[in-house]
Amino acid sequence: MFKNQNFNYAVFGNPINHSKSPEIHGFFSNQTNVFHTYESVNVPLDEFVSFLLKFFKKHGKGANITAPFKQEAYLFCDKLTERARIAQSVNTLKKVNNKYILGDNTDGIGLLSDLIRLNFIKKNNSILILGAGGAVRGILFPLLSFGCSVFILNRTLSNAEKLVVQFSKYGKINIFDKNSSEKKHFDLIINATSKYDKNNENNIDVSFVSSKTCFYDMNYHKYDTPFFSSYIKKRSNGIGMLVFQAAHSFFLWHNIFPETNYIINSLKRNMK
Ligand SMILES: NC(=O)c1ccc[n+]([C@@H]2O[C@H](COP(=O)([O-])OP(=O)(O)OC[C@H]3O[C@@H](n4cnc5c(N)ncnc54)[C@H](OP(=O)(O)O)[C@@H]3O)[C@@H](O)[C@H]2O)c1
Secondary structure, three states, X not given: OOOOOOOOEEEEEOOOOOOOHHHHHHHHHHHHOOOOOEEEEEOOOOOHHHHHXXXXXXXXXXXXXXXXXXXXXXXXXXXXXXXXXXXXXXXXXXXXXXXXXXXXXXXXXXXXXXXXXXXXXXXXXXXXXXXXXXXXXXXXXXXXXXXXXXEEEOOOHHHHHHHXXXXXXXXXXXXXXXXXXXXXXXXXEEEOOOOOOOOOOOOOOHHHOOOOOEEEEOOOOOOOOOOOOOOOOEEEOOHHHHHHHHHHHHHHHHOOOOOOHHHHHHHHHOOO
Protein backbone atom coordinates (compact mmCIF):
# COMPACT_ATOMS: atom_id res chain seq x y z
CA MET A 1 0.00 0.00 0.00
CA PHE A 2 2.79 2.48 0.88
CA LYS A 3 6.29 2.77 -0.69
CA ASN A 4 8.05 3.32 2.62
CA GLN A 5 6.28 2.04 5.71
CA ASN A 6 7.86 4.34 8.27
CA PHE A 7 6.77 7.85 7.41
CA ASN A 8 4.67 9.79 9.91
CA TYR A 9 3.14 12.42 7.64
CA ALA A 10 1.75 12.22 4.10
CA VAL A 11 -0.42 13.83 1.48
CA PHE A 12 -3.23 11.63 0.12
CA GLY A 13 -4.85 12.35 -3.25
CA ASN A 14 -5.55 11.06 -6.75
CA PRO A 15 -3.65 12.00 -8.85
CA ILE A 16 -0.74 12.94 -6.60
CA ASN A 17 2.41 12.91 -8.72
CA HIS A 18 2.15 16.69 -9.29
CA SER A 19 2.16 17.42 -5.55
CA LYS A 20 4.72 19.89 -4.23
CA SER A 21 3.79 19.11 -0.60
CA PRO A 22 6.68 16.65 0.08
CA GLU A 23 9.18 19.29 -1.08
CA ILE A 24 7.54 22.04 1.01
CA HIS A 25 7.35 19.88 4.14
CA GLY A 26 10.92 18.64 3.64
CA PHE A 27 11.99 22.27 3.60
CA PHE A 28 9.99 23.08 6.77
CA SER A 29 11.49 20.07 8.55
CA ASN A 30 15.08 21.10 7.72
CA GLN A 31 14.48 24.70 8.61
CA THR A 32 12.86 24.03 12.01
CA ASN A 33 14.85 20.88 12.93
CA VAL A 34 11.56 19.07 13.54
CA PHE A 35 11.84 15.41 12.55
CA HIS A 36 9.03 15.05 10.05
CA THR A 37 9.03 12.25 7.45
CA TYR A 38 6.55 13.10 4.69
CA GLU A 39 5.50 11.13 1.57
CA SER A 40 2.85 11.42 -1.13
CA VAL A 41 0.32 8.60 -1.48
CA ASN A 42 -1.79 7.99 -4.56
CA VAL A 43 -5.09 6.56 -3.30
CA PRO A 44 -7.44 4.50 -5.50
CA LEU A 45 -10.74 6.38 -5.67
CA ASP A 46 -12.73 3.83 -3.64
CA GLU A 47 -10.05 3.10 -1.01
CA PHE A 48 -9.60 6.40 0.79
CA VAL A 49 -10.93 5.29 4.18
CA SER A 50 -9.04 1.98 4.23
CA PHE A 51 -5.78 3.79 3.32
CA LEU A 52 -6.25 6.31 6.12
CA LEU A 53 -7.14 3.66 8.69
CA LYS A 54 -4.02 1.67 7.82
CA PHE A 55 -1.82 4.79 7.87
CA PHE A 56 -2.99 5.91 11.32
CA LYS A 57 -2.82 2.35 12.68
CA LYS A 58 0.84 2.16 11.62
CA HIS A 59 3.10 5.21 11.95
CA GLY A 60 0.76 7.97 10.83
CA LYS A 61 0.60 11.13 12.94
CA GLY A 62 -0.76 13.62 10.44
CA ALA A 63 -1.96 13.92 6.85
CA ASN A 64 -2.78 16.42 4.18
CA ILE A 65 -5.72 15.60 1.94
CA THR A 66 -6.09 16.86 -1.60
CA ALA A 67 -8.59 16.38 -4.43
CA PRO A 68 -10.87 14.55 -4.66
CA PHE A 69 -11.00 13.43 -1.01
CA LYS A 70 -11.52 16.59 1.09
CA GLN A 71 -15.20 15.94 1.75
CA GLU A 72 -14.60 12.25 2.53
CA ALA A 73 -11.90 13.38 4.96
CA TYR A 74 -14.44 15.69 6.63
CA LEU A 75 -16.67 12.67 7.29
CA PHE A 76 -13.72 10.57 8.52
CA CYS A 77 -12.73 12.83 11.47
CA ASP A 78 -13.68 12.32 15.11
CA LYS A 79 -13.41 16.06 15.88
CA LEU A 80 -13.20 19.20 13.73
CA THR A 81 -11.81 22.70 14.07
CA GLU A 82 -14.38 25.45 13.66
CA ARG A 83 -13.17 26.40 10.16
CA ALA A 84 -13.29 22.76 8.98
CA ARG A 85 -16.78 22.28 10.42
CA ILE A 86 -18.02 25.40 8.63
CA ALA A 87 -16.29 24.50 5.34
CA GLN A 88 -17.48 20.86 5.54
CA SER A 89 -14.15 20.07 3.94
CA VAL A 90 -10.87 18.88 5.49
CA ASN A 91 -7.32 19.17 4.12
CA THR A 92 -5.39 18.40 7.34
CA LEU A 93 -5.67 15.50 9.80
CA LYS A 94 -3.90 15.09 13.11
CA LYS A 95 -3.84 12.08 15.41
CA VAL A 96 -4.27 13.59 18.88
CA ASN A 97 -2.92 11.85 22.00
CA ASN A 98 -3.06 8.56 20.10
CA LYS A 99 -6.83 8.66 20.68
CA TYR A 100 -8.76 10.54 18.04
CA ILE A 101 -8.42 12.19 14.61
CA LEU A 102 -8.81 15.97 14.44
CA GLY A 103 -9.73 17.52 11.06
CA ASP A 104 -8.80 21.05 10.02
CA ASN A 105 -9.06 23.12 6.85
CA THR A 106 -6.00 25.32 6.27
CA ASP A 107 -6.79 26.29 2.64
CA GLY A 108 -8.67 29.46 3.56
CA ILE A 109 -6.23 30.69 6.19
CA GLY A 110 -3.44 29.80 3.72
CA LEU A 111 -5.00 32.01 1.06
CA LEU A 112 -5.64 34.84 3.52
CA SER A 113 -2.03 34.69 4.79
CA ASP A 114 -0.73 35.02 1.22
CA LEU A 115 -3.13 37.85 0.35
CA ILE A 116 -1.90 39.74 3.44
CA ARG A 117 1.75 39.05 2.52
CA LEU A 118 1.09 40.44 -0.97
CA ASN A 119 -0.84 43.42 0.39
CA PHE A 120 -3.79 42.34 -1.82
CA ILE A 121 -6.50 42.51 0.85
CA LYS A 122 -7.94 44.93 3.40
CA LYS A 123 -10.94 44.75 5.70
CA ASN A 124 -14.17 45.85 3.96
CA ASN A 125 -12.78 44.95 0.52
CA SER A 126 -15.18 43.78 -2.14
CA ILE A 127 -14.07 40.44 -3.60
CA LEU A 128 -15.27 38.58 -6.68
CA ILE A 129 -14.65 34.82 -6.61
CA LEU A 130 -14.76 32.92 -9.91
CA GLY A 131 -15.81 29.34 -9.11
CA ALA A 132 -17.87 27.55 -6.47
CA GLY A 133 -16.10 24.22 -5.98
CA GLY A 134 -14.52 22.52 -2.98
CA ALA A 135 -11.72 25.06 -2.61
CA VAL A 136 -14.18 27.95 -2.39
CA ARG A 137 -15.91 26.13 0.46
CA GLY A 138 -12.59 26.37 2.36
CA ILE A 139 -11.85 30.04 1.66
CA LEU A 140 -15.23 31.69 2.31
CA PHE A 141 -15.29 31.68 6.12
CA PRO A 142 -11.79 33.21 6.52
CA LEU A 143 -12.53 35.93 3.90
CA LEU A 144 -15.93 36.80 5.40
CA SER A 145 -14.54 36.76 8.96
CA PHE A 146 -11.77 39.12 7.85
CA GLY A 147 -14.55 41.62 7.07
CA CYS A 148 -14.72 41.44 3.27
CA SER A 149 -17.87 41.24 1.18
CA VAL A 150 -17.89 38.42 -1.35
CA PHE A 151 -19.57 37.94 -4.71
CA ILE A 152 -19.55 34.60 -6.52
CA LEU A 153 -19.66 33.96 -10.26
CA ASN A 154 -19.79 30.33 -11.36
CA ARG A 155 -20.53 28.38 -14.53
CA THR A 156 -23.23 26.40 -12.70
CA LEU A 157 -25.40 28.93 -10.90
CA SER A 158 -26.95 26.38 -8.52
CA ASN A 159 -23.52 25.51 -7.05
CA ALA A 160 -22.89 29.18 -6.26
CA GLU A 161 -26.39 29.55 -4.80
CA LYS A 162 -25.78 26.65 -2.39
CA LEU A 163 -22.66 28.38 -1.05
CA VAL A 164 -24.47 31.70 -0.63
CA VAL A 165 -27.20 30.00 1.41
CA GLN A 166 -24.69 28.10 3.52
CA PHE A 167 -22.32 31.00 4.26
CA SER A 168 -24.62 34.03 4.49
CA LYS A 169 -24.72 33.74 8.28
CA TYR A 170 -20.98 34.49 8.42
CA GLY A 171 -20.96 37.77 6.46
CA LYS A 172 -21.90 39.59 3.27
CA ILE A 173 -22.05 37.10 0.40
CA ASN A 174 -24.05 37.28 -2.82
CA ILE A 175 -24.28 35.89 -6.33
CA PHE A 176 -22.59 38.24 -8.78
CA ASP A 177 -24.94 39.48 -11.48
CA LYS A 178 -22.60 40.39 -14.32
CA ASN A 179 -25.45 42.05 -16.21
CA SER A 180 -26.23 44.38 -13.33
CA SER A 181 -26.48 48.04 -14.28
CA GLU A 182 -24.86 48.99 -10.96
CA LYS A 183 -21.17 49.07 -11.93
CA LYS A 184 -18.71 48.80 -9.06
CA HIS A 185 -15.00 48.09 -9.00
CA PHE A 186 -13.85 44.96 -7.21
CA ASP A 187 -10.79 45.35 -4.97
CA LEU A 188 -9.79 41.74 -5.55
CA ILE A 189 -10.74 38.99 -8.01
CA ILE A 190 -9.87 35.38 -7.14
CA ASN A 191 -9.84 32.67 -9.79
CA ALA A 192 -10.89 29.45 -8.02
CA THR A 193 -11.95 27.55 -11.14
CA SER A 194 -10.00 24.49 -12.13
CA LYS A 195 -10.12 25.33 -15.82
CA TYR A 196 -9.99 28.90 -16.99
CA ASP A 197 -11.28 29.56 -20.49
CA LYS A 198 -11.15 33.15 -21.60
CA ASN A 199 -14.31 32.76 -23.66
CA ASN A 200 -16.37 31.24 -20.89
CA GLU A 201 -19.03 32.50 -18.50
CA ASN A 202 -16.47 33.90 -16.09
CA ASN A 203 -15.72 36.83 -18.31
CA ILE A 204 -17.00 40.11 -16.96
CA ASP A 205 -17.27 43.63 -18.24
CA VAL A 206 -14.16 45.77 -17.92
CA SER A 207 -16.14 48.33 -15.91
CA PHE A 208 -15.90 45.99 -12.88
CA VAL A 209 -12.10 46.36 -12.67
CA SER A 210 -9.94 49.38 -11.98
CA SER A 211 -6.21 50.07 -11.92
CA LYS A 212 -6.30 49.20 -8.17
CA THR A 213 -7.99 45.81 -8.61
CA CYS A 214 -5.78 42.82 -7.68
CA PHE A 215 -6.06 39.40 -9.34
CA TYR A 216 -5.18 36.17 -7.51
CA ASP A 217 -5.20 32.87 -9.39
CA MET A 218 -5.33 29.94 -6.95
CA ASN A 219 -3.85 27.72 -9.65
CA TYR A 220 -0.09 27.59 -9.96
CA HIS A 221 0.97 27.02 -13.53
CA LYS A 222 3.75 28.72 -15.41
CA TYR A 223 1.50 30.76 -17.69
CA ASP A 224 -0.42 33.70 -16.35
CA THR A 225 -4.24 33.53 -16.60
CA PRO A 226 -5.23 36.09 -19.25
CA PHE A 227 -7.86 37.67 -16.98
CA PHE A 228 -7.74 41.39 -17.86
CA SER A 229 -3.96 41.06 -18.05
CA SER A 230 -3.65 44.41 -19.78
CA TYR A 231 -5.66 46.19 -17.03
CA ILE A 232 -4.79 44.41 -13.79
CA LYS A 233 -1.13 44.83 -12.90
CA LYS A 234 -1.19 43.45 -9.33
CA ARG A 235 -1.39 39.72 -10.01
CA SER A 236 -0.27 36.49 -8.35
CA ASN A 237 -0.61 32.76 -8.80
CA GLY A 238 -1.47 30.35 -5.94
CA ILE A 239 2.02 29.15 -4.93
CA GLY A 240 1.96 31.31 -1.80
CA MET A 241 -1.42 29.87 -0.80
CA LEU A 242 -0.04 26.35 -1.26
CA VAL A 243 2.97 27.10 0.97
CA PHE A 244 0.90 28.86 3.64
CA GLN A 245 -1.75 26.11 3.85
CA ALA A 246 1.18 23.69 4.37
CA ALA A 247 2.70 26.00 7.01
CA HIS A 248 -0.61 26.14 8.93
CA SER A 249 -0.80 22.30 8.79
CA PHE A 250 2.80 22.11 10.07
CA PHE A 251 1.81 24.45 12.90
CA LEU A 252 -1.18 22.25 13.82
CA TRP A 253 1.10 19.21 13.99
CA HIS A 254 4.19 20.69 15.68
CA ASN A 255 3.18 24.02 17.20
CA ILE A 256 5.92 25.79 15.21
CA PHE A 257 5.13 28.15 12.34
CA PRO A 258 7.87 27.79 9.67
CA GLU A 259 9.38 30.57 7.58
CA THR A 260 7.62 30.74 4.21
CA ASN A 261 9.22 33.40 1.97
CA TYR A 262 12.25 31.39 0.89
CA ILE A 263 10.26 28.37 -0.31
CA ILE A 264 7.60 30.54 -2.01
CA ASN A 265 10.28 32.35 -4.02
CA SER A 266 12.14 29.14 -4.79
CA LEU A 267 8.98 27.37 -6.07
CA LYS A 268 7.98 30.42 -8.13
CA ARG A 269 11.45 30.48 -9.75
CA ASN A 270 11.34 26.76 -10.59
CA MET A 271 7.74 26.63 -11.82
CA LYS A 272 7.15 24.42 -14.87
N1 LIG B 1 -3.10 27.14 -4.32
C1 LIG B 1 -3.64 26.24 -3.51
O1 LIG B 1 -3.13 25.94 -2.42
C2 LIG B 1 -4.93 25.60 -3.91
C3 LIG B 1 -5.73 24.96 -2.92
C4 LIG B 1 -6.94 24.37 -3.33
C5 LIG B 1 -7.30 24.38 -4.68
N2 LIG B 1 -6.49 25.00 -5.59
C6 LIG B 1 -6.86 25.03 -7.01
O2 LIG B 1 -8.14 25.64 -7.13
C7 LIG B 1 -8.84 25.07 -8.25
C8 LIG B 1 -10.26 24.69 -7.81
O3 LIG B 1 -10.17 23.60 -6.91
P1 LIG B 1 -11.50 22.90 -6.35
O4 LIG B 1 -11.04 21.89 -5.36
O5 LIG B 1 -12.50 23.91 -5.95
O6 LIG B 1 -12.03 22.16 -7.66
P2 LIG B 1 -13.53 21.65 -7.91
O7 LIG B 1 -14.24 21.35 -6.63
O8 LIG B 1 -13.40 20.60 -8.94
O9 LIG B 1 -14.30 22.94 -8.56
C9 LIG B 1 -13.96 23.38 -9.85
C10 LIG B 1 -14.58 24.75 -10.12
O10 LIG B 1 -14.14 25.18 -11.43
C11 LIG B 1 -15.30 25.37 -12.26
N3 LIG B 1 -14.96 24.95 -13.62
C12 LIG B 1 -14.40 23.78 -14.01
N4 LIG B 1 -14.22 23.77 -15.35
C13 LIG B 1 -14.68 24.96 -15.82
C14 LIG B 1 -14.78 25.55 -17.12
N5 LIG B 1 -14.35 24.91 -18.22
N6 LIG B 1 -15.31 26.79 -17.22
C15 LIG B 1 -15.74 27.45 -16.12
N7 LIG B 1 -15.69 26.95 -14.87
C16 LIG B 1 -15.16 25.71 -14.72
C17 LIG B 1 -16.39 24.53 -11.64
O11 LIG B 1 -17.65 25.06 -12.04
P3 LIG B 1 -19.00 24.17 -11.96
O12 LIG B 1 -19.55 24.36 -10.57
O13 LIG B 1 -19.83 24.79 -13.02
O14 LIG B 1 -18.61 22.75 -12.26
C18 LIG B 1 -16.11 24.73 -10.14
O15 LIG B 1 -16.59 25.99 -9.72
C19 LIG B 1 -8.04 23.84 -8.69
O16 LIG B 1 -7.38 24.13 -9.92
C20 LIG B 1 -7.04 23.62 -7.57
O17 LIG B 1 -5.78 23.13 -8.03
C21 LIG B 1 -5.33 25.60 -5.25
